[in-house]
Amino acid sequence: MTAVVQDDALAGLVDLGELIEAVRTAHRDLALGRAAQPVPATSSTEGATIVLPMVATSHRLGLTVVKVLTDAPGNRDAGGPVQQSTVVVLDSRTGDRLAVLSGATGTRMRTAAASAVATDALARTDSRVLGLVGAGPLAVEHVAAIRRVRAIDRVVVWSRSSSRVAAFGSLLRQRERADGVPEIEVVALESPRQVVDAADVLCTLTPSRVPIVEGAWLRPGQHVNAVGAPPRPDHREIDSGGMARATVFVDSADVQLHDSGEVLLSLRDGATTEQHFRSELGAVLADLAPGRTGREQITLFNSIGIALQDLAFAALALRIDPAGERGRP
Structure with missing residues (x-):
């Protein structure tokens, strides 16, 4: 059966x-x-x-x-x-x-796990502040997962809804008690820009159709997990400037070039070429391709999610x- x-x-x-x-x-x-x-x-x-x-x-x-x-x-x-x-x-x-x-x-657990794998492979080892743009259940799972691979001691978070941020804080405390880990400091900020400014590792977790993070905001040495946009070619959280400025790694190059709005819209805008999206996370993990090559490099894992x-x-x-x-x- x-x-x-x-x-x-x-x-x-x-x-x-x-x-x-x-x-x-x-x-x-x-x-x-x-x-x-x-x-x-x-x-x-x-x-x-x-x-x-x-x-x-x-x-x-x-x-x-x-x-x-x-x-x-x-x-x-x-x-x-x-x-x-x-x-x-x-x-x-x-x-x-x-x-x-x-x-x-x-889906929630494997998405956060993939972000943790990418963070472990690409983020600086001294990363301590985790930034969340978006405060739904996926945000709680990302805190739990990324704490497994980096010594995060502070979370900064923004959402359009203050009630959602409050619910995130409550759910995170429940999760910490269930996992038997110390409570982490959580600070609610007033804008995505403030989250980007504060974060060593940034996770975007919104189903946005228009960019919610601008490339000009990204800081040298930062790692970004772009997670929230659905697999639609007209949705994206990161603008074309951000995709062009970062060294981008993907879960599957062929799937990204077919379904990812971050990829397709930056190509449409002339900010990137297809070669910009050919570095797969698996190749880095298998030592077939380089990952982070310098402390000041901005790395970005574009996570569309694969079967x-x-x-x-x-x-x-x-x-x-x-x-x-x-x-x-």
């Missing part, structure tokens, strides 16, 4: 530290030819809603995942979720359906090891 696992169960199945290592391995596998990550085909449905089927295969684990993501901006006004997803896990050798997983928990990261989460949730042995969720 196929296991069907809902989000409430998934939240307790995967350890964040183990997930960070699994995502690191998945990106390395992609660079070494041990995994396949094809470009997804986007399908428009009613109104502005899109359906994005995302596929990835791990040859090492013998798994394929098919994640079906919907992005429905119209749900926001009704108080519903804008993004929803379901992950189908298959045995890539036999085609057997192993499990169907709700996507929200896994191979969902596969890494699913393998841990289902307790699937490289020998192909499977446990039960």
Whole structure:
């Protein structure tokens, strides 16, 4: 029988530290030819809603995942979720359906894990201040994940909604107690510019359609994780100047050049060329390409999110090891 696992169960199945290592391995596998990550085909449905089927295969684990993501901006006004997803896990050798997983928990956790992997590979080791532009649940997960790879002692945060910042603070304290880690200082700031000015590591976590961070604000030595923009070619959080000014690393170059507004709009504006987006995180992790090469360099991980990261989460949730042995969720 196929296991069907809902989000409430998934939240307790995967350890964040183990997930960070699994995502690191998945990106390395992609660079070494041990995994396949094809470009997804986007399908428009009613109104502005899109359906994005995302596929990835791990040859090492013998798994394929098919994640079906919907992005429905119209749900926001009704108080519903804008993004929803379901992950189908298959045995890539036999085609057997192993499990169907709700996507929200896994997407949140693997996204933060990917930012932690990129931060560990690219940010200066003396980074201490984490800046968050956006204060939703993904912000809490990012604090937890990035604290695993850097000795962060202060968080600065901005959101358009003061109530959301307050909720973020409350949820973060709950998470710290659950994780058994000391409370970290949290400071709410009045603008994205102030967050950029203060941060050593900056995470942008908003579904913005127009740039919310300008390249002129970025500071020498800073690392940026651009995370929040949905996989739509007309959405971006970082302006073209920022993409041009930073040394950019991506999760998948082919997927980025197909779906990322940060990439496509900066190309349209003539600020960058396709070569600017060919440095993949996995190649850095596999020692096939350089990462940060100087203290003053501005590095930027453009995280559009790939199905191979969902596969890494699913393998841990289902307790699937490289020998192909499977446990039960």
